[in-house]
Each structure stands twice: as structure tokens, then as C-alpha cells.
Amino acid sequence: MQLTGSHTLAAPIEKVWQMLMDTDILAKIVPGVSRLEKTGENEFEAISEIKLGPVSGKFSGGLTLSDIVEPSTFTLNVSQNSKIGNADASIKINLLALDAQQTEISFEGEAKLSGLLARTGQRVLSGVANTLTKQFFTNFEEEIAS
Amino acid sequence: MSNKYIGKAVKRVEDKRFITGKGKYTDDMILPRQTYAYIIRSPYAHAQVKSIDISQALATEGVVAVFTGDDIAQSGINGVPAGWQVNFKNGDIMKEPPHPLLVGTGSTVKHVGDAVAVVIAESKEIAADAAELVEIDYEVFDAVVNPVEAVKEGAPLVHESAPNNIAFDWEIGNPKAEVDEAIANSHHVTSLEFVNQRMVPNPIEPRSAIGHYESSSDRYTLYTSTQNPHLIRLLMCAFVLGIPEHKVRVVGPDVGGGFGSKIFHYTEEALVTWCSKQIERPVKWTSERSEAFITDAHGRDHVTHAEMGFDKDGNVTALRIKTFANLGAYLSTFAPAVPTYLHGTLLQGLYTTPKIHLDMTCAFTHTNAVDAYRGAGRPEATYLLERLMDLAAHEMGVDPVELRLKNFIPPFDGVNQPGYQTQVALQYDSGNYHEVLRRGVAMLGYEEFRKAQAEAAQSNKLLGVGFSTYIEACGIAPSAVVGALGARAGLYEVGQVRVQPTGKVSVYTGAHSHGQGHETTFAQVVADKLGIPLEDVEIHHGDTETVAFGMGTYGSRSLAVGGSAIVKSLEKIIEKGAKIAAHKLEANEEDLTFADGKYTVNGTDKSVAFGDIALTAYVPHNYPAGLEPGLDFSSFYDPANFTYPYGCHIAVVEVDKETGKVSLKRFIAVDDVGNVINPMIVDGQIHGGLAQGIGQALLEGAIFDENGQLINGSYMDYCMPRADDLPMFELDRTETPCPHNPLGVKGAGEAGCIGSTPAVVNAVLDALWSGGFGHVKDILMPTTPERVWRAMNS
């Protein structure tokens, strides 16, 4: 599953970067994540819960940040396991200052699904990707505004 | 002798139980003290099992046992082998890593669905709940799913013992240099690269198996939804579990369809048998559909580059093929034979092609095993030939019917004219190939169709016609031949006829019916040969305890081989009966004629009925001296050759130019399956085969993503034909008897599935060509609306 998107946030690049590097904020804006605990340098344990229509699943696993180039890019690696299937995603996130108050955030990556999710969920996967992307940016905007 | 039943559309005797809900399929059984197995399967296509923690599951109330691959390995069990060995071109031995029943700690899973642990519990609910408590840690590796990619340098390895993922390579036909030269010298060469996609057989009954070990007798019974119980017993006992065969009974009760996928010995069969011994209770496993998608063997999956050369008159000069066949992660029972002996040997088709060469590479990938699926190799050969024929006709601007007629092998009956020796090892038995095509074309109304097509070409609904002619090698086969080709079993069949004292007849056959209607067709043969009512005959099959031996049902072999075995026994019965009759009638045996159920002294009205003979055989008070009592014979029939059904299939489709959607408007099939015992059942077999072949052309196909996940692994995504996807079929047949078996039959089970696929795809292309899209050479199967739309807009 390809994950791509971009969005302009009304905040300076430094602030956006700081927020992304802040575990508590990251936990709030990544859709579904309910808990993020630091387990090492740029390594976290993540618990998430996805409820989408008929599907509701609890996932757990790791989240790591790599290839960090402040304040412009890093890669978010997520590995989440559940009884209905596992998701492993690697997403490269880029920040670009449009002006002093506006930052374009874009990402590109791929999520690999396995198990029952991969086998039975194809019909709605693109919708899931779109929805999670939208949620991410909405959450981000809300967090900036708060 | 007049036939009362043979050749008649006798209604099926087995139907009564099925239409009243009294069929007995494996999952319908609940044995006393039965337990339920839930198999935990890898969600990854390629990963190492780092650790397995079963403690929580084991502690769950109602859980009887949990086993892992380590337990299996400790009891010295290696895994399931292939049933056929095909060696490399250079003579090297085929790579054959066994398929473990459960993948143990430290080992790698090789496809999504590879089994890792089994939870056995008092109920299926408890088993399913406890399975969630088993914690398995995997380290995931890259996977490879495509056979062309798999053999490239550096591709992820499926088995360390198989470098470059090559199980074996193989070739057949004329020397490659001769074929290269003939292609080079051809006036026209039609070349095509195409994929024969992966199919999921999908019998509607998911597989099920119950292992039942009884310590009192130290005996095992395995109930399993299989097409050949004896072969399962042979493989499981001798090669997997090491149990003496006489201690094992395998029963294949009513089986809800197979289409090839239930021929093979699956790991689950050995697993429930083994587990049952460990816990001394019956263990049942029934596949769920989503589980079936990732554990049943799939079919087809070839990537091919083919070239067909023609001279300036349109005669085929040569055929050159390079194919990569995907065998999946493990070698399933028949897997090595399917792309080779069941495929390469059919590349002559119905044509006089003088030079043929196939170069085949068989690859391991991180996917389910690929094995025989209805037609098994022969549909792949037919698809290749018939797509090339229609494309060549299009490219050369000649009529596809004329091109075929020009290149057909001339008629021969195999008696007065010899069989036809092909360039690819086989000798065809008999055939009149021109006739089936002429009949099909007449049924179509070819000229009128082309007029209608020309009119439709101006509209948004294009019309197309596709032709296909096919031949298959069925009724496998002479044991000596298949043995020389690498089969690890003989391919004869067993038929036992037991005449009861009252003249009723019990027949035991090693063929296995899972929809084919053996209980009726075989009874028709027996009733007519003995001149007794059909009701007096009962056919028994599917139980190793009652049937001496057998090779099961697949490859359209049941009647040709199994039926012939029964006929051999009937001949022995009649011959022995003649001795008894001669004694009773005080006549010479040579002066007797057996017909219509009685022995008559020639030229007199003195006769004795078959029932009297039967009674005398068992109450031998007044009996020929030196003759054994009883009337019960068993025969092993080993055929002299394959049988060669053939036919012509014609599809008419409508293509919506705006959406690319293909609607099948008509389907004409003229088949020659040799003599026909029950035309109703033969037509039914053809219908079913057509639906599956059409399904491959229009709807079906497994899709693996690059990580080895089957992304359409449910009926929500894997499209199969429904009632409203198909028209009524228009059938006709010719009957050219098979010259080398006593019934003259050739086999009908796969025919429909072999000819129909290229007919439909050719029709789609013909529609496009008529609509001004002459540049389109191929559309991947299934020809989904999007693919057709893209082809038109490419």
C-alpha cells in the first residue's frame, strides 16, 4: 500500500519539526496511536487501536525514527502487530518552509500488510490510507491550533 | 447384446442423498471424543520463526494439546514429499525439499499460510480462542513471488538447497538448433509473451480431515476430503509418518468437488493423524475459506514467450517456447509432472507442426504450492497454441478457421490408420479434427456472425468470436511409461466385481467420485454387461478398507482406466459363469452365448439366467468339478496408452467499448470424448469445465503482492463465475472410439476447461480488432473490464 500526501500547515518549520520530535505530540497526531513509550534513542513502543467501520483492532509494536536531518526530513518506521494481521510501514517525511509561518509537510512511503488484513481488506485499503492521511493532518492542525 | 443403459441419460443414483441433505462429507462427521484442531499459520511469506510461546494457550481450559514443529521434528518426521521426480536437463536430481507438517523454531516459513503450530481443544471455539494466545516471534525476510524474478541472480532464496530457486529445468521436442533454424527460415513468425495466471481451484467444500488413532488395535483411520484415498495412504504411511499401511485406513467420503486440488497429499492429513496418536483421541481439522486460499495448492502460473513460424502458404513450420513455471514454495504431489509431461507433450496440438521445442524452467517462490488444476498442463498448452493461431491469422490477414483447417492432422481411426506420432513423445489414438471444427462453425452461423460483427463495430458494443481447438492426453496412463517419466506410483486402476449369491452385484473401484457420477456411470456399464437391472448394482469407492487399491480420480481417467478394470473383471465373471452354465445346461462352454442376462446354448432356446449362475456359484451342490466356488473377481487394468479427447470451442462475446466489460453471449462446444456411456453426465462434465475455463479467461486469478501476500484471498475479492455471468451452453459431440480400451472411452472431465479459455480471450481480441484496435496483441487474463479498457486506450 503506497502512502503519499502533502499538506500545508500554518506554523514555522521549526515548530513543526519540534512537534514531530515530541513523543507526546506524535502520539496524539498519528492516527490510532494511543500510547507511545520511549524505549531507546528514537525508539518507541507503540500501542494503537484502529476502528474503521466493521473493523476494530488493537495493535502493538515498535516505532522508530531514522535518517533524521533537522529540520527537513526523517523516516518514520512503524511495525504494528495484531491478531488480524500486521502492518509494517516506512514513511519518509519532508518539511519545507514555504515562508516564515507556513510549512509544507509531505510524505511518501509504503505500508506492508500481512495476514487476514492483507487477504480480505483490499477493497477498502485505499480508503483506509486516505482516511488515515486526512486524520493525521487534521490532528496536526488541531495540535498546532491548541 | 442390446444395451439398456449404456449410451442413455440415466438419472444419477447418488443424487437422492445430496438433494435431501443426507450427503456425508468429512466435516459432517463428529466422532466420539472428537477434538478440534486450529492450525496457526504464518502471516509472512518468508520469515524465520524465532520463538514460539505456547504456555498461555496450553493453560486454557478445554485445550487438550498444543504442538509445534519442534514436537514433530523430535518424532523424526521429515515432511511431505512430491509424488513425481523430474530431473534437470543435465541429469542432476530434482531439488525436493520436504514440506514440514509444522515449521519449527529456527526454521523459515516459506509462504503465507505455512503452518507453525496446532492447538487441539474440546471445541472449535476453544481452539480458535486459545490459538490467539500462542505468541510467535518472526524475523521477516524479502520474498519472491514471480517465477521469472525468482530465478534471477540475487533473488531471495526459498530453499538453500535449490540455488537460484530452480527446482529443475526440462526440455522436450526436436533439437533446439533445428527449431531455431526453422523459425529463422519462416515466412512469417507470430510471437507472443503472455501469462497463464495463477488459479485458485476453490471446490466449494473446503478441505477437512479427521485423524483417529485407536490404541486398542493400534490402528489409524483418516477421513479426508480427497480425490484418491489410496495414494494418500501410500504417501502418508511410507514417506511421511512411517506407519505400516495395513494399520491405516483412509476414507474419502462424499467430497464436495476437487478439480485437482484434492488429489494431493496435504500436510494437514498427516498432522491430524499424528496428533491423534499423541492424544489418543480423534482430531478434526476443517479449513476455513480464507485458510483454503493460502493452503490449497493453486494451479497454472506460467510466464511464456512463444513463437510460431509459418511458410508463405500459411503452414506452420515451427514452434519455439520458453516458459517459466511457478511451483510455489514446496513440491506438491503432482507438481513436477504438470508443467512437463502433462504440458510439453501436448504442444503438437491438432497441428502437423514439424518442429517443436519447449524449454522449461520450474521455479520455487514464496507462494502456495502450484499443482494440477482441472486440465493440469494441457490448458496451458492449448492456451499457448490457440492464442498463437488466432493472432497469426489476424497478423497474416487470413481466416482463423481456414488457418486451422489447413494445419490439422488428417483424420485417422487408430485401427485402419496408425496413431499419429507427435514431435513431443505422444502417439495420438484416433481423431477427426476437421469435423469438430466444421460442426462448431456451422452451429455458430459464421457468415451471419461476421455481418453482425461488422455492424456492431460501428457501435459501443463490439462483437467478437474466438476459436479454439484442443487435444488432451487423458486416462493416465501406462505405468511403465509414467514410471520412466518419474512417477513414483503406478497409474493403473483396480476394479473388483463381487457377484452376491442372489445375483446382486457389488463393485469396488479405486476411482473416486466427487461429483463425476461414478455410482451411476459405472453401474450402467456393469448392468448392461451382465444384463441385470441397474438397481442390482452398487458402486463402492473411496475407502482403502473395502477397495483393494486405486489411484483415484483425476486426469479424466476414471472411466477409461477404472471402468476398463471393471470390464476386465466382468469378463472374468462371465467366463467363469459360462463354465457353471455349461455344467448346468449340459452343454459345451464354446456353444454358449451370454447376452441379456442369460447364457443360451447356441441355436436352442435352452438357457440359464445370470442369477441362477450366481446362486450356483455360492451353493455349489451341483457344480463343475475342479472349479472354485464363488463369483468375485478383481482386476488391475494398466492402459496401453493415454486417451486423446479433442474438440472445438467457440466463444462469442460483446465488449462494452466505454467500460471494457466483456459479456459472454454464446458458447459453442463440440467435443469428442470417445464413446459416451451417459450423455447427461458427459454434458454436465463439459458444462462445468467450460465454466471454469471461462472463469479463467474473464474473472479469476490469484494476485500476490511483492511481499507474498495473496491480496484477493476471499470470495469478496476472488471473482468466480456466478449464474448470471454465463449463458446456456450450446453443445454437440462426435464419437470417435478410443481404439485401445474396452469401452472405447476417452474422458470428459477436463475437456471443457481446456478448450474454453483461449476461445474466450480470442473472442475478446477479435472484438477489439473489429473495433479498430488491431494493434492489441494480448490482454492479461482475467480480461477484467479495466484491462480491456486499457488495451483499447493504449
Place this chain on the structure above:
Amino acid sequence: MIPHSFDYKRASSVEEAIEILQNGSYAKVLGGGHSLVPALKLRLNAPETLVDVTRIESLKGITIEEGTLIIGAANTHHEIATSAEVQNSLSFLADGASAIGDVQVRNKGTIGGSIAHADPSADWPALLLAANAQIVIQGADGTKTVAAQDFFTGFFSTVLEESDIITQIRIPIPPAGTKSTYQKFVQPASRFAIVGCAAVKEPSGTTRVAFAGVSDYAFRDEAVESASSSGASVEEAASKAAEGVSIMSDHYASEDYRKHLAKVYARRALVEVS
């Protein structure tokens, strides 16, 4: 095929159902069950409680009152497809209902369950959008009526709160001479819409066009509507379909093919109502 364990409660009134839904456990409303039960069987969801609302009398019945067609939320697709009230007033809803799933699904699945579920490829949402339906919702704080256009908020998402029950669907019967249609391009395996286009054209020229299957959720296509309402040709109006929305894709129909189909089906629908 074995769901996780759950409690089952059968509500005899909407109030009782709401009360059960409010008791704190993770509860799901069970209508016909044809979206929920398959998910439970595959263990894709594990509610603690199911509240069966299908036997609540007030959720049944199809009536016409003062120019409004009122469909109780617990009516099955089959009941709607064969209702004389529906056939006579808004026949495209009957046609649409009979295009859902298969016979068995239509015999058991309910309209309320379908729209609460808000599957992006389901037929009802598009039909109700084009019909300008109102959805009556009863919840802890009383009853409210929400326009279909406001009801569907996203991918499998609606305005429903966790203890809300859909009680009725109210559809204004359009003026005489109104034409309507539902054109569906079906996914042959799932029977869901790859593209479903519902169109209603009133004698005044006012046109409503809604799509199922195209985007993350069913939507009214305002560009097509305004073009059509203002007298653009069918071709021209249809060419504006599905622009500016995120388009779904899967192995059966990619994004650009689906978009193309939306335009084809918009045209076919508009031809039917013109």
C-alpha cells in the same frame, strides 16, 4: 469462522437499546447483521455487547405521510425493493435496493444497518443522497433529524454517536414528472459497486447526482448537478463527474479507471433521467 465471545441483548424499544448502548461496554448495534457478522466471523472486530434492534416494532413499516416516504430503519432491502409505496413514489430506490448484494443479503440486511455502516461502496448512501433523504436519529439526548448530505462524514463514518439508533429514513416525494435512476457497475465477487450513480431530475430541471464506490464515502457531485440543472448537455455535465475528490483504487479498478467509469455512469444516469 468463530467470533470472539460477546453478550447479546435484544432490545424491545429504542429507549432500551440506547440504555444498553450507554452502559459503558464496547457495544455494537445489530441490525440485519450483514456487515457486522462477517467482520465478527473473521475476528476483525470484537465488541463486548451486541444490541439487536431488529425486533423493535417502531423501526419497521414503510408509509407515506404528507408527501414524505417514511422507511423504518429495520426494513430489509427486500422489503423496500418490493414495497408498493416505494415503487410508486421513488422507483429508483426500489431498483437500487434490488441491486444490493444478493437475494439472501437483501432478505436480511437492513437499510438502517447499511447506512450506519457507511461502506464507501454500499448502494444506500448514494441513493439517499440523491433522494435528498433525512435520517432520523434517536440518542441519549433525544431525537434529531439529519440530512443525508450531513449524515455521511467520511470513510465508514457518520454523525452517529455510539449510543445513537437510526429510527427512520424520511424522503420527500418529488413532484410529478420527476425522473430517477440508479446505474451500477458491480464488482463481480463482492457485488459492491465499483461505481454506483444515483440521479434524480425534477421537472424544474433541478438535478441531484450522487456516487457510491468512487470515493472514501458516498457524495453528491455538485459539479455534475449544477451543470445539468443549468441546462448543460448530458455529455458536458457527465464529463465533470468525480473531479476533485479522492478516488478509491483496488486490484479490480484503479483510480483513473474508476474516475473514467464515474463519468460513463454519470452520463448513463443522466440519459435515463433526461
Place this chain on the structure above:
Amino acid sequence: MEIKISVNVNGKNYVREVEPRTLLVHFLRDTLRLTGTHIGCDTSSCGACTIHVDGVAVKSCTMLAVQADGSSITTIEGLAQGAELHPLQEGFKECHGLQCGFCTPGMIMTAADLLAKNPNPSEAEIRHGLEGNFCRCTGYHNIVKAVQYAAEKMGTEISA
């Protein structure tokens, strides 16, 4: 926690305790041992489990047993009137509308619902009416004929 349900199946009343999660098809097959109703998939797609609940065809794999409480159920075992086969059962036999027999009970129950709603269906209506049932053996040709046979026979019986 088990719940007591009472159902009438093929004319017989049963009161049983079931887990709420028990699917109706499992209740029929495992508890009542009526194994003519089959399970062919897990996504409510194949129709092998089709039965009649209160007179209409439903997929018993997509219904909980508790939902059937108080209902009247007919399964394939209850379709014949004593020894006399239902016209559809007869039609399937006469027209060779079955091969392996696994989809057959569901197919017959669906066809019975179709004929109840539409006693004289066209070929297209029959094919459409069977869209919720897979048959992998017959190619549907003879199933369509079997339904036509039954429709004709039932029509004659009614008019006679």
C-alpha cells in the same frame, strides 16, 4: 454466558442453550446435527449455507443462532413432504443440476425462495435469483434447467 432459544426447525420445536456467538449454521450442524446445510466460505458469499428463516432465504452463516429465537426454520432436510420430493429436488435430479452435491442444498433453498416470489421466472431472472450461490461443478446450465423444471411442475400443480 449461554442464552436459551427456542426454534422450530422443519416442523419440530427445539429449546437449546447457545453461546451468543454461535452462528446459526453451527447450531444447525453441530447442535441439531442437521448437516445438509453446508459451509463453503467465511465472507457470506457462497450461499452453501442458505436456509429459510420465517419463509425467506438467508445465509445461516451470517446469522447468530440467538437471532433466530422464536423463528421457524426450514433446511434442506425439511423440504420434502415425507417421501415426496419437492419439485426443486426432483428438478435437480431430473436435469442433472448437481454434481458433487455440496452447493446443492443452498442452491435449492435459494431457488425455492425465488419461485415463491416469482413462480414463472425467465432464464435471466433465474440466473439473477441465484447470484448469491456459487456452484463450481455444473456451470449453472443444468441448475437453470432444474429451476425451470420445478417452476413448470409447480405451475401445473397449482393450476390442476
